[in-house]
Amino acid sequence: MGIKGLTKLLADNAPASMKENKFESYFGRKIAVDASMSIYQFLIVVGRSGAEMLTNEAGEVTSHLQGMFSRTIRLLEAGMKPVYVFDGKPPEMKNQELKKRLSKRAEAQEGLSEAIEADNKEDIEKFSKRTVKVTKQHNDDCKKLLRLMGVPVVEAPSEAEAQCAALCKAGKASSHLPCVYAVASEDMDSLTFGAPKFLRHLMDPSSKKVPVMEFDIAKILEGLDLTMDQFIDLCILSGCDYCDNIRGIGGLTALKLIRQHGSIETILENLSKERYQIPEDWPYQEARQLFKEPLVSTDDEELNLKWSPPDEEGLITFLVNENGFSSDRVTRAIEKIKAAKNKSSQGRLESFFKPTANPSVPIKRKESKCVLRSFKPAIDHKMSSLRISNWSRPMVFGKLRMPIYNLGSELSVPLSRGVCFGA
Amino acid sequence: MLELRLVQGSLLKKVLESIKELVNDANFDCSSTGFSLQAMDSSHVALVALLLRSEGFEHYRCDRNLSMGMNLNNMAKMLKCAGNDDIITIKADDGSDTVTFMFESPTQDKISDFEMKLMDIDSEHLGIPEAEYHAIVRMPSAEFARICKDLSSIGDTVVIAVSKEGVKFSTKGDIGSANIVCRQNTTVDKPEEATVIEMNEPVALQFALRYMNSFTKATPLSSSVTISLSNELPVVVEYKIAEMGYVRFYLAPKIEEDEEETKPQA
Numbered sequence: 001m002g003i004k005g006l007t008k009l010l011a012d013n014a015p016a017s018m019k020e021n022k023f024e025s026y027f028g029r030k031i032a033v034d035a036s037m038s039i040y041q042f043l044i045v046v047g048r049s050g051a052e053m054l055t056n057e058a059g060e061v062t063s064h065l066q067g068m069f070s071r072t073i074r075l076l077e078a079g080m081k082p083v084y085v086f087d088g089k090p091p092e093m094k095n096q097e098l099k100k101r102l103s104k105r106a107e108a109q110e111g112l113s114e115a116i117e118a119d120n121k122e123d124i125e126k127f128s129k130r131t132v133k134v135t136k137q138h139n140d141d142c143k144k145l146l147r148l149m150g151v152p153v154v155e156a157p158s159e160a161e162a163q164c165a166a167l168c169k170a171g172k173a174s175s176h177l178p179c180v181y182a183v184a185s186e187d188m189d190s191l192t193f194g195a196p197k198f199l200r201h202l203m204d205p206s207s208k209k210v211p212v213m214e215f216d217i218a219k220i221l222e223g224l225d226l227t228m229d230q231f232i233d234l235c236i237l238s239g240c241d242y243c244d245n246i247r248g249i250g251g252l253t254a255l256k257l258i259r260q261h262g263s264i265e266t267i268l269e270n271l272s273k274e275r276y277q278i279p280e281d282w283p284y285q286e287a288r289q290l291f292k293e294p295l296v297s298t299d300d301e302e303l304n305l306k307w308s309p310p311d312e313e314g315l316i317t318f319l320v321n322e323n324g325f326s327s328d329r330v331t332r333a334i335e336k337i338k339a340a341k342n343k344s345s346q347g348r349l350e351s352f353f354k355p356t357a358n359p360s361v362p363i364k365r366k367e368s369k370c371v372l373r374s375f376k377p378a379i380d381h382k383m384s385s386l387r388i389s390n391w392s393r394p395m396v397f398g399k400l401r402m403p404i405y406n407l408g409s410e411l412s413v414p415l416s417r418g419v420c421f422g423a
Numbered sequence: 424m425l426e427l428r429l430v431q432g433s434l435l436k437k438v439l440e441s442i443k444e445l446v447n448d449a450n451f452d453c454s455s456t457g458f459s460l461q462a463m464d465s466s467h468v469a470l471v472a473l474l475l476r477s478e479g480f481e482h483y484r485c486d487r488n489l490s491m492g493m494n495l496n497n498m499a500k501m502l503k504c505a506g507n508d509d510i511i512t513i514k515a516d517d518g519s520d521t522v523t524f525m526f527e528s529p530t531q532d533k534i535s536d537f538e539m540k541l542m543d544i545d546s547e548h549l550g551i552p553e554a555e556y557h558a559i560v561r562m563p564s565a566e567f568a569r570i571c572k573d574l575s576s577i578g579d580t581v582v583i584a585v586s587k588e589g590v591k592f593s594t595k596g597d598i599g600s601a602n603i604v605c606r607q608n609t610t611v612d613k614p615e616e617a618t619v620i621e622m623n624e625p626v627a628l629q630f631a632l633r634y635m636n637s638f639t640k641a642t643p644l645s646s647s648v649t650i651s652l653s654n655e656l657p658v659v660v661e662y663k664i665a666e667m668g669y670v671r672f673y674l675a676p677k678i679e680e681d682e683e684e685t686k687p688q689a
């Protein structure tokens with residue numbers, strides 16, 4: 001799933017690109033949500049214990065509806081405007097990865113039957129998580145539910161993450177009311193597809209109290225000192241869904257190599273063939289193409305995102321009559337959806353005022369590079385000169401003599417910084 | 424090197440009290456023109472802009488443009504330790520990671536030094552264009568504070584509408600609704616008690632009362648408040664600080680959904 005080890009790589013090498021924000025601070029924002037990923041999470045988390053799932057009277061699973069309903073209401077209540085993007089046909093390049101997942105699931109299925117026979121609770125829990133699969137029926141149920149709730153649904157021609165990224169990019173270019181602010185998914189692919197802003201943990205349950213993690217692609221590129229093309233190459237080298245990576249090359253090595261050589265082609269020319277085995281059939285160029293120009297819909301008509309009032313009767317028929325939800329809960333939830341509309345109307349200052357550079361320089365220097373130099377012999381000399389300047393300040397009041405004297409010794413810490421000023 | 428001596432120290436105390444509820448951490452910018460601050464609240468709905476011009480200080484030394492990141496709650500804690508008649512001096516050295524507040528009693532027999540740690544704050548600075556407003560209302564600040572407080576017990580949104588009749592504040596809530604109209608009134612004993620309405624175009628905008636109430640914490644700074652409204656812009660609520668500058672609060676309006684939909688996409 002996604003790009004191997006990218007989160008850690010970013011945390012270590014481009015910390016400024018990651019920001020924790022409160023869930024509530026996204027009010028008024030339009031957010032593209034990777035639906036398949038969310039449904040998968042719901043199937044795992046919501047109302048499941050062991051191999052038992054939440055079902056309706058007919059025995060059909062309803063975990064996804066439950067999850068989608070309550071989580072979407074949470075987004076709406078916080079004033080967000082979600083648009084859900086569903087996966088289309090997976091690109092051919094993903095077949096290998098999908099086969100792997102299929103065989104893993106088959107393994108898990110076997111493990112599960114064994115565990116059930118042996119009545120091993122831990123293993124049942126472990127394996128049943130792994131057997132979860134999102135079916136077309138699940139997707140269709142959720143689409144129906146969302147449309148009844150008045151939330152727009154987009155069906156991607158291929159990968160949902162790519163479509164999300166495209167929605168987010170389109171909004172930036174064309175209008176002063178940004179169309180879609182960010183992509184919400186757990187799949188780091190979204191960044192490789194070029195989503196300007198990417199949110200993790202947005203769809204986590206509120207009980208977990210995890211802040212939303214916001215990634216900013218511009219800051220990632222700045223922090224890693226790479227171009228977008230190089231970043232895509234980095235992701236392919238680190239390991240993506242579309243082709244294998246080179247054995248022995250992880251994120252950190254990949255970053256080093258990209259910084260040194262600039263692209264996969266040059267890396268391949270320079271890479272020691274004895275140390276690293278490059279896979280014989282390594283379609284990195286196709287993978288790159290897929291990230292750069294994925295199959296997405298850009299049709300304005302279809303992407304005309306509209307948030308409308310909920311279809312109350314429809315929701316009650318679908319949830320209460322067909323899927324055994326409690327009628328009270330659904331009625332209350334509908335009230336919440338209606339009330340939420342008020343919240344999403346609050347404007348943001350950024351839509352009126354544009355950011356500018358602040359001409360002032362922080363008085364407090366960032367310490368990073370300076371501290372290293374503090375052991376130069378020059379320190380003694382500068383220390384004394386600075387001390388003098390301190391003494392000469394016209395502010396020696398009776399009571400303050402002692403503290404100032406003490407300052408002389410305490411000053412050694414800021415002074416090391418003083419040294420780098422000169423250096 | 425920075426050294427700013429403010430004889431009327433209570434001003435700084437009041438300024439901090441007026442903004443610390445809205446903003447937690449902010450960068451104070453210091454230049455040869457004055458001591459200023461611009462910061463948004465965490466949800467980016469409201470912005471505060473403070474200016475204390477250098478002329479208002481008894482002594483003002485600032486060698487180059489500097490910014491100092493401070494936690495406003497901590498700063499307020501320190502300033503609370505200053506007496507109301509104290510002279511406050513703000514001092515910082517180049518490259519230092521602390522700022523010092525020095526309080527001198529009016530009789531010069533007590534001098535206190537409070538040193539506070541500075542912080543690194545990444546904040547976005549917004550460019551605020553000079554604008555012509557459709558309507559400008561000046562009214563007693565206490566009156567405005569009272570209106571905001573009263574309305575927030577009924578609803579959470581206020582509509583401020585300026586017409587020929589005057590300025591109307593209205594709200595709606597679960598228990599009912601409220602309307603308060605203030606008419607132009609210049610026949611008062613003291614000029615600060617006047618209500619003056621300048622209107623080029625009628626205007627009506629909706630705002631969250633929660634923020635308005637927070638702005639009125641600045642009421643002790645000035646006996647009158649100026650509210651500037653335009654249909655396309657955030658409202659400005661300004662409290663002038665006598666002979667020194669101002670505290671201005673900007674608040675983004677609430678936008679009706681349908682309006683947004685029909686807005687031309689530029």
